[in-house]
Amino acid sequence: MATPVTTPSIQEVPQGAGTAITPSIAPARSAQREGGNSLGTFGVKSGLAQMLKGGVIMDVVNAEQARIAEEAGACAVMALERVPADIRAEGGVARMSDPQMIKEIVDAVTIPVMAKVRIGHFVEAQILQAIGVDYIDESEVLTPADDEHHINKHAFKVPFVCGARDLGEALRRISEGAAFIRSKGEAGTGNVVEAVRHSRAVMSQIRRASVMNEEELYLFAKEIQAPFHLLKETARLKRLPVVNFAAGGIATPADAALMMQLGCDGVFVGSGIFHSGDPAKRARAIVQAVTHHNNAKILAEVSENLGAAMVGLTIDPNIKGGLLAKRGN
Numbered sequence: 001m002a003t004p005v006t007t008p009s010i011q012e013v014p015q016g017a018g019t020a021i022t023p024s025i026a027p028a029r030s031a032q033r034e035g036g037n038s039l040g041t042f043g044v045k046s047g048l049a050q051m052l053k054g055g056v057i058m059d060v061v062n063a064e065q066a067r068i069a070e071e072a073g074a075c076a077v078m079a080l081e082r083v084p085a086d087i088r089a090e091g092g093v094a095r096m097s098d099p100q101m102i103k104e105i106v107d108a109v110t111i112p113v114m115a116k117v118r119i120g121h122f123v124e125a126q127i128l129q130a131i132g133v134d135y136i137d138e139s140e141v142l143t144p145a146d147d148e149h150h151i152n153k154h155a156f157k158v159p160f161v162c163g164a165r166d167l168g169e170a171l172r173r174i175s176e177g178a179a180f181i182r183s184k185g186e187a188g189t190g191n192v193v194e195a196v197r198h199s200r201a202v203m204s205q206i207r208r209a210s211v212m213n214e215e216e217l218y219l220f221a222k223e224i225q226a227p228f229h230l231l232k233e234t235a236r237l238k239r240l241p242v243v244n245f246a247a248g249g250i251a252t253p254a255d256a257a258l259m260m261q262l263g264c265d266g267v268f269v270g271s272g273i274f275h276s277g278d279p280a281k282r283a284r285a286i287v288q289a290v291t292h293h294n295n296a297k298i299l300a301e302v303s304e305n306l307g308a309a310m311v312g313l314t315i316d317p318n319i320k321g322g323l324l325a326k327r328g329n
């Protein structure tokens with residue numbers, strides 16, 4: 001398990017959710033696996049996610065890659081059969097990965113293991129919870145199973161991560177029980193522009209909300225289709241009430257540092273590492289870049305001689321595989 005990086009700071013949680021407490025990550029994982037029933041509150045789930053702050057979460061498709069990620073300093077891995085660039089290139093229906101393959105990755109590392117389910121596919125989520133993954137990503141990278149409903153994430157003990165393009169989308173996911181938000185970006189492109197767009201959108205809407213009075217907040221909640229109580233809490237905190245990572249298209253140490261300087265709490269890197277010339281070196285460099293995101297000298301050092309970066313794609317409406325970020329709303 002990862003060494004805790006921060007102490008959970010969220011004191012107020014979504015209506016109907018449990019009480020925030022300071023969690024210990026290891027008992028939470030073992031209790032989840034043993035089917036314990038006392039760890040499912042929103043406070044615990046969002047508190048566990050706080051421990052990943054300042055870290056890099058890397059997509060891995062086998063135990064060997066998971067070990068490389070852990071040695072490079074990843075704070076967690078995302079276990080999946082195909083990284084987004086391959087899902088995009090190969091097409092077809094992308095589903096939850098084989099539980100056996102996920103279990104091999106869980107057994108290979110000591111850091112938390114995440115795995116993806118299709119949007120709305122609550123049975124895939126039941127399966128991942130049963131095999132003891134640490135976090136579930138209800139992800140637009142997989143083919144949606146339900147084009148109207150997301151999973152009721154309050155019904156699960158395991159914390160969920162969800163993607164968002166703006167503040168309204170982020171708060172709708174939190175109201176469904178997401179304990180961790182990430183930008184959608186445009187996964188599998190190696191192009192950071194959409195992650196920048198989505199993270200800037202969330203942050204500028206939070207800045208606007210933070211100076212509104214209550215009447216204005218009611219109107220803004222209607223405009224962005226966000227639950228009022230969550231918008232009010234976000235305005236008070238001047239940040240999302242859960243951790244907010246960047247994801248989708250991050251391929252270089254400079255991309256990762258850019259997202260951190262824009263105010264993200266950490267980054268996901270999928271295709272960018274294991275589709276590059278020297279995955280171990282790039283993985284270490286991206287971890288260093290996130291840690292030292294404000295130090296241009298260190299950023300220059302870690303950016304040297306990394307070998308080939310993944311080939312990037314221009315994002316246009318005819319992009320192969322379509323725009324993944326448009327899935328789910």
Ligand SMILES: O=C(CO)[C@H](O)[C@H](O)COP(=O)(O)O
Nearest residue numbers: 084187188247248249270271
């Ligand atoms: O869905 C994800 C985060 O949960 C992916 O891990 C992430 O978006 C990867 O994208 P990319 O391959 O562009 O880095």
